[in-house]
């Protein structure tokens with residue numbers, strides 16, 4: 001069977017671990033060329049060394065997506081190493097959890113710099129090339145993009161804004177061969193989720209509570225999110241644009257348990 005991502009040259013952020021790493025593995029398995037970016041250079045080096053055992057072409061660079069100039073330079077470097085970028089996956093993100101009255105201006109700015117401006121910086125850097133020859137952008141949003149968990153402010157404000165960015169870019173460039181979509185996972189078993197559970201006095205109980213919330217009694221693996229990402233960045237959904245695909249095991253549709 002043909003590889004589903006053959007001919008794709010993907011710029012993937014937040015690739016050193018978690019969902020980003022799972023997406024990298026899945027894209028490599030489908031024949032894509034990858035350029036991986038993370039701000040944690042040491043972890044990214046280790047990850048790339050591990051991935052190099054798989055077949056495929058991988059470039060990588062340490063960069064912070066909130067730094068527009070650094071991202072412009074990194075996209076140029078990526079194009080020189082793997083060819084013009086025709087797919088961008090804006091995966092890098094971070095939790096900033098507080099309450100509306102306790103969150104500081106620094107937390108607000110950090111949250112928006114990474115979770116929204118970072119995706120805009122990367123999009124801005126790849127879009128001129130995509131407008132010339134086609135491409136797809138996928139933003140990793142969240143169920144926090146349309147629902148609220150109290151005490152997680154201002155993270156969901158930024159994830160809501162990421163859907164605004166998705167739709168704005170999608171409609172602006174729809175006639176120019178560029179698709180822009182969002183993928184909204186619910187809870188996923190990653191370090192970010194573990195850090196969240198560890199923020200409670202009893203992390204094991206917090207983890208069990210999260211599992212119990214879910215209609216199927218469990219949360220997603222990073223690999224299950226990667227399966228959806230491969231589909232959305234592939235040519236298998238050419239008319240999907242400005243869309244948000246929710247992958248949360250049904251949690252966000254549950255009114256309350258029976």
Ligand SMILES: NC(=O)c1ccc[n+]([C@@H]2O[C@H](COP(=O)([O-])OP(=O)(O)OC[C@H]3O[C@@H](n4cnc5c(N)ncnc54)[C@H](O)[C@@H]3O)[C@@H](O)[C@H]2O)c1
Pocket residue numbers: 013014015016017018019020037038039040063064065066090091092093094114118140141142143184185186187188189190191192193
């Ligand atoms: N884990 C979940 O439950 C979950 C649920 C819904 C959405 N998401 C979203 O999925 C994405 C990935 O989450 P994850 O759980 O794999 O997180 P993670 O913390 O396991 O990995 C995120 C990676 O992004 C990198 N990163 C963070 N800020 C960066 C920056 N400014 N520049 C470059 N790299 C940066 C980190 O170094 C890290 O390697 C995020 O956008 C997150 O909001 C996660």
